[in-house]
Amino acid sequence: MNKMKDLSLGETMIRTGLREVDGVPVTEPIASIWDQVWKFKAKPDDVLIATYAKAGTTWTQEIVDMIQQNGDTEKCKRETTYKRHPFLEWFLAEPPSARYSGVELAEAMPSPRTIKTHLPVQLLPPSFWEQNCKIIYVARNAKDNLVSYYHFHRMNKGLPDPGTWEEFVEKFMTGKVLWGSWYDHVKGWWKAKDKHRILYLFYEDMKENPKREIQKIAKFLEKDLSEEVLNKIVHSTSFEVMKENPMANYTKDFEGIMDHSISPFMRKGTVADWKNHFTVAQNEKFDEDYKKKMSDTSLVFRMEL
């Protein structure tokens, strides 16, 4: 029994390896059900929240839900983020108590559905394009995104071991991480927005002026919000409030998989924390490589506010 407990607590849990789907590394379980993901049938009134992991997905999910529930915080606490919005490609079979299939959850959910994905644009199931679904994409500057992803790998035993900070920086730069290259991800979705209904947002803008960005999302979703409701959404989706909200801070899901004592899911929620992580040499190397990788796009990020 103790051994079982150990196993379920993840101390001895074997971290997943990565397998490529069309050249993009995904977890072994995701690769095993890829066919189901690719054939997923989106519906015209589905709203999709797409991001590179750790770009502010959960924050955006809370904002979208609050808009859809017209600022009713109790309704937004009906379930955890993980269960309110199916995480499309995510699949976990083991341990049975933590079983999760984003596809099955979405299929069982009544419309209108809000779905989350970290897939790069070329791997999005075609039905989302065919059904002309509204898509909200959120991007975060590479350095902060990388720092957040590093700490997330440390605390989340459902992900591969990040190795040392130096090793993880290297993996991130070469795209050898779960969901692949950050550079390709943000550029691919940026390109797609010219042809499809995509609201492309930035984490840094959301930090700078949450009210303005929430209004953009509401307009995109064709929802009229009163000033009072808008202010309520700004408040309840602030980092400080979400950090204490068990239905949004991931303390109720992934038990034994996420260890918030190593690094909490709601870690810092700031812009420019990368300055506390990169050495001067690392930063120079990163910048040089970044320039090359981002030379073929009009996309510009703010690394600080």
Ligand SMILES: Nc1ncnc2c1ncn2[C@@H]1O[C@H](COP(=O)(O)O)[C@@H](OP(=O)(O)O)[C@H]1O
């Ligand atoms: N309401 C909020 N305001 C600002 N940042 C938030 C937030 N809620 C979550 N975050 C931050 O978003 C990141 C997680 O992103 P995702 O939801 O895509 O996994 C974490 O970044 P940090 O690790 O830099 O703190 C987390 O702290």
Ligand SMILES: O=[N+]([O-])c1ccc(OS(=O)(=O)O)cc1
């Ligand atoms: O590995 N997980 O358990 C996991 C991965 C990504 C994830 O989504 S994210 O938005 O927090 O990156 C949630 C859980």
